[in-house]
Amino acid sequence: MNPQLVYALAGAWICAIGLRGFMGEVDTFRRILGANLLGSGIFLVLVAVARRAPDGPPDPVPHAMVLTGIVVSVSGTALLLALLARLHEEHREEGEGNE
Amino acid sequence: MNAGTLMDLILPLGLVVLAEIILRQRRAAEAVAQFMVFGLLMAVAWVRVDAPDLALTEAAIGSGVTGALLLAALRRIGPHREPTRPLPSPARLPVYTATLLLGGALSWALIELWSDPVSLTAAVDARLAESGSSNPVAAVILNFRAYDTFLEIGVLLLSALAVYTLAGSRGRRSLEEPGPVFQFYLSRLAPLFAIVALYLVWIGSRRPGGAFPAGALLSGVGVLVLLGASPWPLGLHRKVVRYLLVAGFGVFLFAGLWGGRYGAMLTLPPEQAKAWKLLIELACMLSIGFSFTVLFACCAGWLGDESGEGT
Numbered sequence: 001m002n003p004q005l006v007y008a009l010a011g012a013w014i015c016a017i018g019l020r021g022f023m024g025e026v027d028t029f030r031r032i033l034g035a036n037l038l039g040s041g042i043f044l045v046l047v048a049v050a051r052r053a054p055d056g057p058p059d060p061v062p063h064a065m066v067l068t069g070i071v072v073s074v075s076g077t078a079l080l081l082a083l084l085a086r087l088h089e090e091h092r093e094e095g096e097g098n099e
Numbered sequence: 100m101n102a103g104t105l106m107d108l109i110l111p112l113g114l115v116v117l118a119e120i121i122l123r124q125r126r127a128a129e130a131v132a133q134f135m136v137f138g139l140l141m142a143v144a145w146v147r148v149d150a151p152d153l154a155l156t157e158a159a160i161g162s163g164v165t166g167a168l169l170l171a172a173l174r175r176i177g178p179h180r181e182p183t184r185p186l187p188s189p190a191r192l193p194v195y196t197a198t199l200l201l202g203g204a205l206s207w208a209l210i211e212l213w214s215d216p217v218s219l220t221a222a223v224d225a226r227l228a229e230s231g232s233s234n235p236v237a238a239v240i241l242n243f244r245a246y247d248t249f250l251e252i253g254v255l256l257l258s259a260l261a262v263y264t265l266a267g268s269r270g271r272r273s274l275e276e277p278g279p280v281f282q283f284y285l286s287r288l289a290p291l292f293a294i295v296a297l298y299l300v301w302i303g304s305r306r307p308g309g310a311f312p313a314g315a316l317l318s319g320v321g322v323l324v325l326l327g328a329s330p331w332p333l334g335l336h337r338k339v340v341r342y343l344l345v346a347g348f349g350v351f352l353f354a355g356l357w358g359g360r361y362g363a364m365l366t367l368p369p370e371q372a373k374a375w376k377l378l379i380e381l382a383c384m385l386s387i388g389f390s391f392t393v394l395f396a397c398c399a400g401w402l403g404d405e406s407g408e409g410t
Contacts, residue, residue: 003107007148008209010111014118016202021122024186024194029127029173033134036165037118040141043157044114045209051148052216058149060235061219064244066153067236067311068251070161071387075258077165078394081172082262085398088176 004051011044032080039073110144131169138162152236152307159315164391167322171399231372232304240309241376245365249355252347252383259344259390266397277327285327292320296388300380304373310347310383317388322395344393347386351379 018041021034043066050062117137124130138161145154186194223235223243230238240248277285296313303309354375355365367375 004148005213006107006111007144009206010115012205012209013115013202015205016198017118019201020194020198026186033130034122047145047150047153048148052213053218057220059218059220060223060239063150063153063236064239067156067240068247070156072251072254074160074164075255078168078398079258079261081168081398082265085172085175086265
């Protein structure tokens, strides 16, 4: 089995674990971690797929997609975290109001 | 079996195991620390599959910036986090089924794919001369698939605006005064990092580099300057903040419309491609660096609207 396929398969199972975290966790913060793992798995699959041809340079198109994807993934994570933090602050204020 | 082959077995396996460990971690801060380790190991894996330039970006943005964001948000959420409780049992079966289906289907698809390798390398190389850069990845990002990159900068802008708006009306949180050693090194290193970022953009047309690693570097400088309790860069006038956030998207949009005169949107004539590419990359570098700084400051709760009049 060639080594690039091993990396791609690892990426596939990291995707699966990330999906489990995204859907199967109750804590929102952990869900965000799961979504990030899912993204990392997809990137690993793409990077490994770019190296499928045994000789010559790697395919630049999947590389460009990954480079684009990294920035989008961080933007999305930041937005989710900002929403989560704001939600906690609103809850805290409500809690203080009741006491 | 040599060391390289052994590593190509242990590293992928280790990544899968670590992903599982991260989600099983009881304390969130430990999970984040392990997530950052995961990102760095991921970068090593990318070096093993011949993507060293992507590995640099992943280490800087994917692991570094994401880790900083996660830790900053965690600190702000603080002790009021929801307790971790297990998923109710009726929901477990569909979740695990979906997980196994995804993993199995992807594995099967990948094994099938491998028997018939298709590569776009030849197609990219054939028209590389028209793109204005000799680095094929840069050519794809800024010319052949410029549309993706344009939308990506749009997503970044949208996210920065949304997070900026969500920052709340609590006002700026005061930071501790940093020590003199930190300030001494910061004042000397920050300009140096800025020069390195410019160099990365310049070299990006020929070698690995470009706006993304450069922007990541700038955002690192931005976060360090923030930690130095300096009012810059967030103390800048609101208008300047907005211009810096919009710069990448704006220049890209203008270049796209300019290209419209030569045919379709975002097509650049080969003789002008290099100049446009450099201009777009410089603007994107500024926007990426500044957006990540703003995202971090907002997630940490350091940036708020003091007057409460809205942004």
